[in-house]
Amino acid sequence: MPFNVKHIPEDLLKSIISKKAVAFCGAGLSMPIQRSNSKNLPNWPQLLLELIELAHRDRYNFSGLLPEIELAVKNGNLLAVAQELQEVLSKPSIAKYLRDIFLDKKLKPNQTHKILVQIPFIGILTTNYDTLIEGAYTLKRDGRIPVVLTQEDLDKVPNPLKLDDEFVFKMHGDINRPETIILGSHDYQNILFRSTAYRSFLETLFTINTVLFVGFSMSDPDVENLLERLSGIYSRNNDFHYLLVERGRLNEFEKKRLALDKRIFTIEYNNHDGTHSEVYDFLFHLNELTSLDGKYRREYESRFYTLPVSQTNVTRISAFISYSGHDKEYAVNIAELLSENGIHVWMDDFNVKVGDTVVSTIESGIKESDYFIVLLSNNSINSDWVKQEIELAYITNHERNKPKIIPIVFDSLIRNKIPKLLMDIRWLVVNESNIFQKIQRLIEQLKAS
Known part of the structure; x- marks a missing residue:
């Protein structure tokens, strides 16, 4: 594929x-x-093993430590092995061997x-x-x-x-x-x-x-x-x-x-x-x-890139809502407002069913959503769940170009407590009297985009 x-x-x-x-x-x-000897070019562990073989051919026995040195390569302690080889093989000998490999005319x-x-x-x-x-x-x-x-x-x-x-x-x-x-x-x-x-x-x-x-x-x-x-x-x-x-x-x-x-x-x-x-x-x-x-x-x-046939007629945009349980009333009202305007809402109360694995279900919801709306309040900034959801949305956004992150910040929140990952993202600042009016304007912008 x-x-x-x-x-x-x-x-x-x-x-x-x-x-x-x-x-x-x-x-x-x-x-x-592929090289002239029909071997592929080596990665670093393979190169070190070839140099160990060179040293062995030159009758150097590594003071009886050869099995331990080969085990060190297997365990990823490559810099130490390379240093040992540099000390037992002459620099001209190493240089010639590297030239024979990497200046092979077949490459x-x-x-x-x-x-x-x-x-x-x-x-x-x-x-x-x-x-x-x-x-x-x-x-x-x-x-x-x-x-x-x-x-x-x-x-x-x-x-x-x-x-x-x-x-x-x-x-x-x-x-x-x-x-x-x-x-x-x-x-x-x-x-x-x-x-x-x-x-x-x-x-x-x-x-x-x-x-x-x-x-x-x-x-x-x-x-x-x-x-x-x-x-x-x-x-x-x-x-x-x-x-x-x-x-x-x-x-x-x-x-x-x-x-x-x-x-x-x-x-x-x-x-x-x-x-x-x-x-x-x-x-x-x-x-x-x-x-x-x-x-x-x-x-x-x-x-x-073509959508599967089952999705070609789907035009609804989707939004994941991240919030603290203390702000649930606001989250539910926002979810209802989004749904009334044709936006599919992902919210733990609605989407996590009995028997679901909570973490994987939430991860799937974030990755599949077009928008990640996070309610930032003095409650949510202290929530480990919200922190984890912000981190996942941040990473997914940079790897997949979505979900777009929309922080909704309650004006009572002390600004220096805004999560660092969200500092470069434009916030929507709200209070109790204007939150739903501002959310309605936000919805109009989402639908227009």
Whole structure:
């Protein structure tokens, strides 16, 4: 099944169109590419296992710790294993082995690399040692090689984001420049904690741009370390970031923490046949949509997304109402007003039946609704249920473009108690005397839209 165009976040499209987006590519992008030895390009654990085998061939026995080291790879302690390999293998030996793998003449950019570089990102960051992204850019530019940078270049080019040309930033170094290669934990500590230029570049990039992660599982320890190191900037970051990930790779809790702690929202694709073909579909549609204005974008979407026959005649919009039990009277009256005006209302009292699993039923209601109306009062801001519903609506809105969040704020509420997630959203401020008059105006706006 091709990727559903409707699931491409509008904020991501806007960022790319306004030249405020960067792609960050991991090993998953290159793993389908086959080498001369008929093996696919390795991810990081596979690469470390190959280097362990190299060391073993060189008669290094790891002081009898080989089984423990291989277990460390399996358990994801990759930086420590990489550091051990860097200490037992000579740097020239590692560099030659990496060149033999990643400069293999059989390696060619595939259709995914080629469509990626067509999207108007201002630049691409990658942890990959291969040169496939650079190759795809070179094909696109009729043989003109893009600007390729590493951490060693930041003294000369302190802010690649201001370049007039597209750039590729090699987070782990350039395979054609062995002295720039980063492998072990000491390398990462030096670059992340001691290089002011590198840290400044990344903080600027994540603060003013939207980053799309492609080919990452978010279990890569180098990326985890990077994001943890940058965690201090998230509270002042106005941009959202997105992770394209196979459906089921992250559970709901992991997706929630990623969104709330790091402002990284997931875009999930299906991988039923194991080929990850929907990654190409997603990037293809992203390229098409960022080259069209709003009118033609809607026409384009309609060509690739058709409602099931059972839904084609359904025109009613729907709204989920989140509230504290202490404000139930207001919530019920608002629900009745919405229903009278043809809006389908989702409310726990109406929709959670005996025997239903409450959490999953509420989650389904939020995800299926067009609008999420939350009544903010001194009662609801102290409700754990309301807090959880706001978090889910916030995450779902950024991942699926709906539900649109509408905070209704009682004027008696102290403003500095408004949930942080809702601070950037326009509120509807009401009091006891005007609430239903203002709700009626709101309904007219919803129906008009």
